[in-house]
Structures are given as structure tokens and as C-alpha cells.
Amino acid sequence: MKIYLENENKRKIAYDILNIFLDHEEINFIRDEMLAEIRIKNDLVNISGRDFFYTSNQELKVILYDFLAEKTGYKSPWGTLTGSKPSKLLKNKSLEEIKNIYKLSDEKLGLLGKTYENQSRLDICLDDFSLYINIPFCPTRCDYCSYPTLIGAHHDKGTYVDYLIREIEGVNLLEKLDSIYIGGGTPSYLTDTQIEKILAGINKKFSYKEFTFEAGREDTLDGEKLEILKAGGVSRISLNPQTFNREVLKKLNRDINMDHFLDIYKQTKDLGLLVNMDFIVGLEGESADDFSKNFTILKDLLPDNITFHALAIKAGSKYNEKGKTGQREDSLKIAENVGEFTGKNGYEPYYLYRQKNIISNLENVGYQRNNTAQRYNVIINEEIGSIIGLGMNANSKMISGKKFRNPRNLRDYYQDFEKNLDAKNELIKEIRR
Structure with a gap:
């Protein structure tokens, strides 16, 4: 056109x-x-x-x-609404006003209202800080991924961990934090010793209400690592299959061993850890009928939190380079099925956001069971607390709106370490004034 x-x-x-x-x-x-x-x-x-x-x-x-x-x-079920955080509209407008102005469907209006209601139950203080720690290493790069991750086993992860410990020790945060999130990348790709070292550094300095460790790929996990995470104060882990459809995963440049995944899941629950899972709606080659197989498995597992992400094609991803657009028509049907599955199995939405170029103008929604909402997700998506980012490419964002991002590559992260640490500490000082 x-x-x-x-x-x-x-x-x-x-x-x-x-x-x-x-x-x-x-x-x-x-x-x-x-x-x-x-x-x-x-x-x-x-x-x-x-x-x-x-x-x-x-x-x-x-x-x-x-x-x-x-x-x-x-x-479009979201009408003309294309902003990333629809819930912000509720600060100044009623649900009925939003429906009339933006042409939202009753389904999405109800989703927005229920999400806002569940967020309102969380006791989150605007003055509290949370901590994000980035581990930029992955076994392989998935075709939908655009993050500046370091691929393969040849990178010197030990030196990176040493710098992280220095940053943890040097950041002028108060002892008590709301939430800690270790993400990436694939943090569970580190060795047992490296993970223990990071957790020890955190626990020596901080207390917290919630501690999440991203362990998205089952091929980086075993029983020993799970024990280390539990002993190190982690309260929940993210196991992110994206789909259980192995043929689709292989085309994404990742794989899954379902027997091992199920064993890891059982061990995680036996340890008393909460489990988050992520799935992507609209992946190339996955029809609505194919995706329905995920619901069959999820019905047996019933993880504490599930986030269904609508595919967003991002610059820098293999999907973008190959001109992939995802399963546009199927994604709408899958989104309907998500609503049906979550409603029947005791899940309620607790955070919602949208992205540029999101497929079929859909959304990303995090669902919880039994009041297990992840505080960090709500804080970062609704921008209702200050978050300090540590590690390569980690973003710090203050409640005041001020931001600071660490360098996007290891060379500059190491070379400018003291300067960047001072910049973050200055942001923290400004908030405390």
C-alpha cells in the first residue's frame, strides 16, 4: 500500500x-x-x-x-491502541472511556481490567530499589532473539563473574531490596562455582522479598545447580521452553529434551521453588493446532506463572534477517485458546505489556496461580520502582525517569567499569536526596 x-x-x-x-x-x-x-x-x-x-x-x-x-x-482486538503499557491509561481514564476512544474489544478490556485489579493487590513501595543482574552468555542464539548475547563455551565467564562481584560490592544500594532478577542470556549456562560465587556476593550484601533466577534452557540445568540456587536464596526460577514443539524449536536453533525438562521441573517443585514459564505465540511453523499440544502438557504441570508472549520481530534477530513474519492468522486463534486455558485452570493475569511490531496487534500477558505474582515483572513493566542494572548491557531506570545503560560489549564494560559504576551510584544518590 x-x-x-x-x-x-x-x-x-x-x-x-x-x-x-x-x-x-x-x-x-x-x-x-x-x-x-x-x-x-x-x-x-x-x-x-x-x-x-x-x-x-x-x-x-x-x-x-x-x-x-x-x-x-x-x-484488531486492541483497536487503535498500540502503546506498550495499556494499564497506564487507567490512571486517567475509565475502562468504558478506553473502550470508546481506542475501540477495544470486550475481551481485551476485561483482560486489562483484571490485570490492573491483580496488580493493585501487591504491596509495592515506590521508594524501594530492585536489582537486575545480566548474564550475557548462551549456548546458541535463537532465531527470534535480538539481544547482544555471547554464544558458545569459549568465552571467559570467570572474569565476567569477577567483575560482577566487584559491581555488586561497589553499588551504593541500601541493604533491603524489593526484588532481585538474574537474567540474560542464560544465567544457568554458568558453572556451579560461578553461580555460587554470585549468590554469595548478593547474600553478603542484600536482603530481599523476591529472588528470581532465569534458567530458560533445560540443557543448562541439573540437580546440583538447582540445589545451589535453593541454598543461595533464590525463590523462583524461570524455565522457558517457548514451545514444547520440538520441530519448531529445532528451526529456532534450540532444542529440548522433554524427559529431562520434566525431571528438572519435578526437582524444582520438590525443592519448593516457584516456577515461571514463557511461551511465544505466533512462531513460524506452529499452527494453532500445534500450539494446543502445549496446553495438554501445561495442564499436567500447572506452573505457578506462565507468560504468553506474542511474537515481535526485532531488528538484529535472524527472524528479521530472513524476512519471517510469524503465524499471523494462527496467533489470533492461539490467543483465544490462551484465554480459555488460563480461565479453566485457575490462572489470572497480573502483568501485561505490548511491543513494537507485535504480531496481529496482540500482547504479552503474565498469568499467576494461587497469588504467586512475580513482583519484579510488575515493577519493571509498570515502572513503579527504581531498578539498578549490573553487568554488560544492563539497564538502570529510576522512578524519576532517569536511565543509565552499561556498555553493550565486554571490552567496554571492563574498560569503563569504574566510570559506569560511579554513574549508577550518582543516580542512586539523586533518588535518596
Whole structure:
């Protein structure tokens, strides 16, 4: 579809709506107004010879949305809403107002309302700090991944751990934290000794309400590591299969040994740890019928938390390089099935966010059973607490809105270590004033 813009500042607004209905390669912004099917000017939109006047960006979005919905026969369940954190709208608008302004479906409106209700039950203090520690190592790179991870066993993980310990010791945080999250990458790719060393450094300095360790791949776990995590104060781990469909996983450049996965899951629960699991909706090659097999297994396991992520194609990923778009039609059916599965099995939504280029204009939703919501997820997604990031590429974000990101590569992380540590400590000092 060819689109002409009189004002380039309207490009993102237009693209966000067009991207709900069209793949990226179908959207073509051109300079020749006469060849365009849609002409967007400062106060009107001309579509196939008809003029539609608007006075706000939201009105412009509605005009484009209504045209494309009629043209394609598809109505997005989130309507014109494309922002990453829909729950923020509830600070100033009622659910009914949101429905009318943004054309939300009753299903998504109910999901938004229930998520907000469950978040409101958590006792989270805006003045508290949380800690994120990045472990940037992975056995392989998955095709959907765009993070600056270091792949393979040849990297010097020991030196990295030593720097992390220095950063833990040097950061001027108060003893009591709300949450700690060790993510990556694949933190469980470290050795037993390296994990023990990090946990000991944390426990020597901090106390906390919640401690999550990301152990996304079963091929990096065994009973000994699980015992170390439990002894080190970890309260929950993330086992993230993304799907149990082995053929799909192989095409993503990762694999799964289901017998080992199930054994690890049982050992984790026997140790009394809470379990989070992540799944991706819309992966290439996984139809709605294929995805339904995940529900069969999940019904037997019933992990404490499950997050269903709608696929988002990101720059830097193999998916993006190969021009993959995911299973657009199937993703809508899968999303319906997610709602049915969670409702029947005692899960309730507790955090929700959306991403750029998310498939079928869907969402990422974290579900909990038995009031086991993960505090860190709510804090980071709703921006209701300050988070200090340690390690390569780790992002610190203050409740004031100020941010600081550590270098995206090991060389600069090591070389500029003291300077970056001082910068984070200055941010912490500002918050305490």
C-alpha cells in the first residue's frame, strides 16, 4: 500500500496503525502524492479520493483504522491502541472511556481490567530499589532473539563473574531490596562455582522479598545447580521452553529434551521453588493446532506463572534477517485458546505489556496461580520502582525517569567499569536526596 505524508512527523502514527493490518514489506511511504492510495496531510486524510478531517493524532489513527478494517475485514482486538503499557491509561481514564476512544474489544478490556485489579493487590513501595543482574552468555542464539548475547563455551565467564562481584560490592544500594532478577542470556549456562560465587556476593550484601533466577534452557540445568540456587536464596526460577514443539524449536536453533525438562521441573517443585514459564505465540511453523499440544502438557504441570508472549520481530534477530513474519492468522486463534486455558485452570493475569511490531496487534500477558505474582515483572513493566542494572548491557531506570545503560560489549564494560559504576551510584544518590 502506497502512502504519502505531507508531514514526516506523522510517519510513526500512520505506521503503527498500518502495521496492525499489513506486513512491513506491504507498507510503502512514497513522495509522489498522485501515486498514493492514502494521502496524509496536516488536517485531513484523503483515501481513494475521499477527504476525512482530523484534529488530533488519535482521530487520525481512527480514520486509518476504520478504512483498513473495512478493506481487510479484520478488527484488531486492541483497536487503535498500540502503546506498550495499556494499564497506564487507567490512571486517567475509565475502562468504558478506553473502550470508546481506542475501540477495544470486550475481551481485551476485561483482560486489562483484571490485570490492573491483580496488580493493585501487591504491596509495592515506590521508594524501594530492585536489582537486575545480566548474564550475557548462551549456548546458541535463537532465531527470534535480538539481544547482544555471547554464544558458545569459549568465552571467559570467570572474569565476567569477577567483575560482577566487584559491581555488586561497589553499588551504593541500601541493604533491603524489593526484588532481585538474574537474567540474560542464560544465567544457568554458568558453572556451579560461578553461580555460587554470585549468590554469595548478593547474600553478603542484600536482603530481599523476591529472588528470581532465569534458567530458560533445560540443557543448562541439573540437580546440583538447582540445589545451589535453593541454598543461595533464590525463590523462583524461570524455565522457558517457548514451545514444547520440538520441530519448531529445532528451526529456532534450540532444542529440548522433554524427559529431562520434566525431571528438572519435578526437582524444582520438590525443592519448593516457584516456577515461571514463557511461551511465544505466533512462531513460524506452529499452527494453532500445534500450539494446543502445549496446553495438554501445561495442564499436567500447572506452573505457578506462565507468560504468553506474542511474537515481535526485532531488528538484529535472524527472524528479521530472513524476512519471517510469524503465524499471523494462527496467533489470533492461539490467543483465544490462551484465554480459555488460563480461565479453566485457575490462572489470572497480573502483568501485561505490548511491543513494537507485535504480531496481529496482540500482547504479552503474565498469568499467576494461587497469588504467586512475580513482583519484579510488575515493577519493571509498570515502572513503579527504581531498578539498578549490573553487568554488560544492563539497564538502570529510576522512578524519576532517569536511565543509565552499561556498555553493550565486554571490552567496554571492563574498560569503563569504574566510570559506569560511579554513574549508577550518582543516580542512586539523586533518588535518596
